[in-house]
Amino acid sequence: MSLLLRKGSWSAEEDMLLKNFIQKHGEGKWHLIPLKAGLNRCRKSCRLRWTNYLSPKVKRGDFAEDEVDLIHKLHKLLGNRWSLIAGRIPGRTANDVKNYWNTRVRPRPKPQKQELKNVKPSQHPTVSIIRPIPRTISKTLNLYPHIKPHDTGNLRTSSNDGFRDPFYISQGLVPSPTLSDNMIKEYLEKEGLDDVGQEDNENSLFNLTLDDGMWDLLHSEHIGELNITD
DNA sequence: AAGTTCCTCAACCGCAGCTGG
């Protein structure tokens, strides 16, 4: 007899089963949930339900003004990298941010039926999709073995020399460039930004997750040459 | 009051990256 997995909205009972399982076993064991929690749901559905709705970390309600501001700034830098953006906004999930952006910021007006009729096939607009250039980094490459891998990739202020600590992208195996305050200031001015991300409680200007797209952006036309220090 | 359209957001789908055998 084949076991059909349930789809659609979650019941209160299912929520309770999922909560109980995660309280007992912790997050991350998604493959065990359908088996051990007594839930007739696929593991993807369970993970999504927890991360987007049931987790105590999830903040409900409307976005505050500063959250909206941050979303706009980060989207300008990162594009549709919803999980990265959400990672900078405590309590908000990638789904929240994505939904917010698609419904409030980028509402697509539905074309009227008459308008559709009037558009000939040859007049359909062409849309170019620009994606970040994929960059493969060897996991065994470590140019600076004396520096321990850093797993956050956050940009932080260094001591008093005007330069920021080296940081590491991805798995933290490749050293990043070091950016001077002037370089960052120049970048923010060019982009019309006053600040990005969250204030560090020390003396940093900002604390920004630098992913591949941002790396390429900084590395190419916006900042110019970057220093690499050891 | 009833029918229709619009809007929101939870949930699904397909794909890519990672990991371990």
Next chain:
DNA sequence: TCCAGCTGCGGTTGAGGAACT
């Protein structure tokens, strides 16, 4: 090196409630 399984991500859909006619 290949492959299968797992996880996480972004794009999209659709149910259901609100607003409008």
